[in-house]
Amino acid sequence: MNDANRPRKPTLADVAARASVDRSVVSRVLTGDSRLSIRDSTRTRVLQAVADLKYRPNAIARSLRQGRTGILGMLIPDFENPVYPAIIKGAESAAGELGLALLTASACDEGFGARRYAEIITQGRVDGLVLAGISETEEIASSLTRAGVPWLMLNRRPESARRYVVYDDVGAAALAVNHLLAQGHTRIAHVAGPSRGSCAAQRRAGYEDTLRAAGVEASDGLIVAADNTEEAGAGAMERLLAAIEPPTAVFAANVVHAIGALHAAERAGVRVPNELSIVAIHDFRVAAFTHPPLTTVSMPSSELGRRAVQLLEQSKPDEVIEEVVTGPMELVVRSSTAPAG
Amino acid sequence: MNDANRPRKPTLADVAARASVDRSVVSRVLTGDSRLSIRDSTRTRVLQAVADLKYRPNAIARSLRQGRTGILGMLIPDFENPVYPAIIKGAESAAGELGLALLTASACDEGFGARRYAEIITQGRVDGLVLAGISETEEIASSLTRAGVPWLMLNRRPESARRYVVYDDVGAAALAVNHLLAQGHTRIAHVAGPSRGSCAAQRRAGYEDTLRAAGVEASDGLIVAADNTEEAGAGAMERLLAAIEPPTAVFAANVVHAIGALHAAERAGVRVPNELSIVAIHDFRVAAFTHPPLTTVSMPSSELGRRAVQLLEQSKPDEVIEEVVTGPMELVVRSSTAPAG
DNA sequence: CTGAAAGCGCTTACAG
DNA sequence: CTGAAAGCGCTTACAG
Numbered sequence: 087m088n089d090a091n092r093p094r095k096p097t098l099a100d101v102a103a104r105a106s107v108d109r110s111v112v113s114r115v116l117t118g119d120s121r122l123s124i125r126d127s128t129r130t131r132v133l134q135a136v137a138d139l140k141y142r143p144n145a146i147a148r149s150l151r152q153g154r155t156g157i158l159g160m161l162i163p164d165f166e167n168p169v170y171p172a173i174i175k176g177a178e179s180a181a182g183e184l185g186l187a188l189l190t191a192s193a194c195d196e197g198f199g200a201r202r203y204a205e206i207i208t209q210g211r212v213d214g215l216v217l218a219g220i221s222e223t224e225e226i227a228s229s230l231t232r233a234g235v236p237w238l239m240l241n242r243r244p245e246s247a248r249r250y251v252v253y254d255d256v257g258a259a260a261l262a263v264n265h266l267l268a269q270g271h272t273r274i275a276h277v278a279g280p281s282r283g284s285c286a287a288q289r290r291a292g293y294e295d296t297l298r299a300a301g302v303e304a305s306d307g308l309i310v311a312a313d314n315t316e317e318a319g320a321g322a323m324e325r326l327l328a329a330i331e332p333p334t335a336v337f338a339a340n341v342v343h344a345i346g347a348l349h350a351a352e353r354a355g356v357r358v359p360n361e362l363s364i365v366a367i368h369d370f371r372v373a374a375f376t377h378p379p380l381t382t383v384s385m386p387s388s389e390l391g392r393r394a395v396q397l398l399e400q401s402k403p404d405e406v407i408e409e410v411v412t413g414p415m416e417l418v419v420r421s422s423t424a425p426a427g
Numbered sequence: 428m429n430d431a432n433r434p435r436k437p438t439l440a441d442v443a444a445r446a447s448v449d450r451s452v453v454s455r456v457l458t459g460d461s462r463l464s465i466r467d468s469t470r471t472r473v474l475q476a477v478a479d480l481k482y483r484p485n486a487i488a489r490s491l492r493q494g495r496t497g498i499l500g501m502l503i504p505d506f507e508n509p510v511y512p513a514i515i516k517g518a519e520s521a522a523g524e525l526g527l528a529l530l531t532a533s534a535c536d537e538g539f540g541a542r543r544y545a546e547i548i549t550q551g552r553v554d555g556l557v558l559a560g561i562s563e564t565e566e567i568a569s570s571l572t573r574a575g576v577p578w579l580m581l582n583r584r585p586e587s588a589r590r591y592v593v594y595d596d597v598g599a600a601a602l603a604v605n606h607l608l609a610q611g612h613t614r615i616a617h618v619a620g621p622s623r624g625s626c627a628a629q630r631r632a633g634y635e636d637t638l639r640a641a642g643v644e645a646s647d648g649l650i651v652a653a654d655n656t657e658e659a660g661a662g663a664m665e666r667l668l669a670a671i672e673p674p675t676a677v678f679a680a681n682v683v684h685a686i687g688a689l690h691a692a693e694r695a696g697v698r699v700p701n702e703l704s705i706v707a708i709h710d711f712r713v714a715a716f717t718h719p720p721l722t723t724v725s726m727p728s729s730e731l732g733r734r735a736v737q738l739l740e741q742s743k744p745d746e747v748i749e750e751v752v753t754g755p756m757e758l759v760v761r762s763s764t765a766p767a768g
Numbered sequence: 769c770t771g772a773a774a775g776c777g778c779t780t781a782c783a784g
Numbered sequence: 785c786t787g788a789a790a791g792c793g794c795t796t797a798c799a800g
Binding site: 438439440450451454455458460484485486487488489490491492493 | 776777778779780
Binding site: 463464551 | 785786787788789791792793794
């Protein structure tokens with residue numbers, strides 16, 4: 087490294103010296119301190135010196151002094167999970183409006199685990215942390231609390247932590263299942279998400295409640311849990327089709343499952359929607375381009391992210407937050423569902 | 428805010444007082460200073476005090492003192508672009524191995540733009556920045572250079588900036604096009620990526636070179652540029668199919684295009700692969716579940732991310748870096764390609 | 769209208 | 785074996 091050649095970055099002191107004022111004056115000019123009354127000529131001199139030296143204040147020093155960083159963190163389980171992009175974008179957008187930056191990391195085993203990230207973050211690097219769909223979330227949350235870092239869960243609601251923002255998963259499931267019921271289906275199966283997620287549990291509950299309310303029996307044999315991959319969705323579909331009395335319709339907890347299910351049905355020679363209707367949660371872009379295009383429930387992902395950032399920033403760290411983001415959420419009817427034959 | 432109730436976070440001074448030693452001793456114990464010789468009893472007392480107070484060093488203060496943060500940043504254009512998850516994961520993994528954290532942000536217009544992020548980052552918050560597929564990249568790079576922040580481009584190689592790591596896009600295109608040629612196709616179209624990306628240009632060049640090398644003419648009418656969406660891919664396919672003499676095979680620059688193309692072909696009643704072969708770059712998980720499953724070229728995305736982090740961390744900031752990540756990259760044959768009829 | 773001083777919480781070269 | 789001091793680059797209450 088030839089650091090010797092590289093000019094040292096200018097500091098406040100350099101600017102002050104060049105403008106022949108005290109460092110504090112430069113600081114107050116730059117931060118726009120309203121209680122500062124200063125001669126115009128002085129201000130001009132200061133700004134000129136800043137420009138001459140291309141001075142940029144050091145954010146680390148400022149953060150240390152002020153005790154805040156202007157940065158929010160977000161921890162997600164896996165960047166390959168297609169739910170998160172829209173959530174992150176919503177969160178970034180809300181952060182931008184609040185004058186904050188949002189930085190995201192994933193907490194999967196490659197890279198740092200969630201615990202290790204929480205540790206880094208613990209030490210004053212961010213003003214708050216959104217824990218999105220993280221598993222070992224309760225212990226992380228309590229470690230963050232100890233460290234005095236405000237946090238908020240997203241898409242997960244553990245027993246112990248009453249600080250979360252979630253989808254209306256029950257409502258979304260009801261939209262999907264009622265659509266199938268309205269088409270005259272009664273043997274309606276459910277490809278559920280992985281059991282560790284509270285979100286999967288909610289969707290399953292919504293499915294069961296909706297069927298019950300319609301007087302339709304929800305047999306356990308019609309519910310198959312699967313990881314959030316196309317492959318797992320295909321496997322689940324195969325098992326359902328192998329039943330003695332296969333379903334005429336499937337409610338998939340995630341459109342990723344549905345894509346796998348579509349594929350499995352095709353391979354099994356079961357025609358969608360003629361012989362089997364499929365509806366899924368999440369209206370990812372690809373849903374319009376599957377074969378056939380999928381009927382889905384579009385979810386307010388962007389709003390979920392936005393809301394998380396707003397609540398994190400605007401609440402007290404020990405306030406109870408239990409918010410369900412309900413809208414906009416709607417059934418998008420395409421070609422994967424049809425009346426029961 | 429009831430900050431009064433909340434106990435102030437313990438500092439080094441608190442620990443030192445409790446252990447009856449100087450702050451510097453605590454610091455050296457905690458950082459594992461090898462040149463520190465210390466009585467065992469003292470060390471125990473220090474560690475006990477740390478545990479008692481649940482002390483965590485303040486990372487901001489440490490960063491200010493040391494002049495480094497232990498954090499690398501990555502800026503991507505859009506979280507919804509499915510290329511980046513694998514790249515980010517590779518980068519996070521490599522960062523973890525180097526004892527660094529990687530934090531990612533997107534530079535789309537919602538939230539902060541790239542320029543604004545670069546500004547934040549400029550000020551000492553990260554030890555380096557990966558600019559992945561960013562457009563206004565040249566001006567950002569020069570502003571980072573001025574601010575003394577090491578940076579590296581990924582998946583983009585502008586004229587002026589000889590510091591990048593890229594895919595072997597030409598090689599990938601050759602793999603795809605040679606596959607079609609080997610099947611006897613000669614009217615091979617190309618759905619190209621958006622023209623602003625250097626990556627799209629490389630793939631197009633690879634396509635043209637490969638055809639030329641095989642003595643097949645690449646007419647301009649067989650090349651259609653499209654944004655990286657299914658919809659744009661479908662639109663491009665429609666235009667190709669409307670030609671007087673439509674192609675018998677298509678090389679799509681991105682599997683997202685291919686999904687749209689598949690859909691357009693289906694709607695037009697053109698059977699894939701019988702009447703039309705399609706091969707695309709990127710072996711996203713969904714490629715195995717389309718109808719029919721897509722033949723693709725799998726790209727070394729994780730390696731690209733890994734390499735970016737390693738090069739950023741291990742090179743001098745003014746070193747020229749022009750690295751092409753070639754492997755592993757392979758043709759994944761599925762059911763969307765067949766011999767020319 | 770502007771300056772001097774203290775201090776945010778660390779680390780590290782130096783002293784003893 | 786341990787301590788005292790300086791300093792990273794800022795901001796802010798206070799003084800004049």
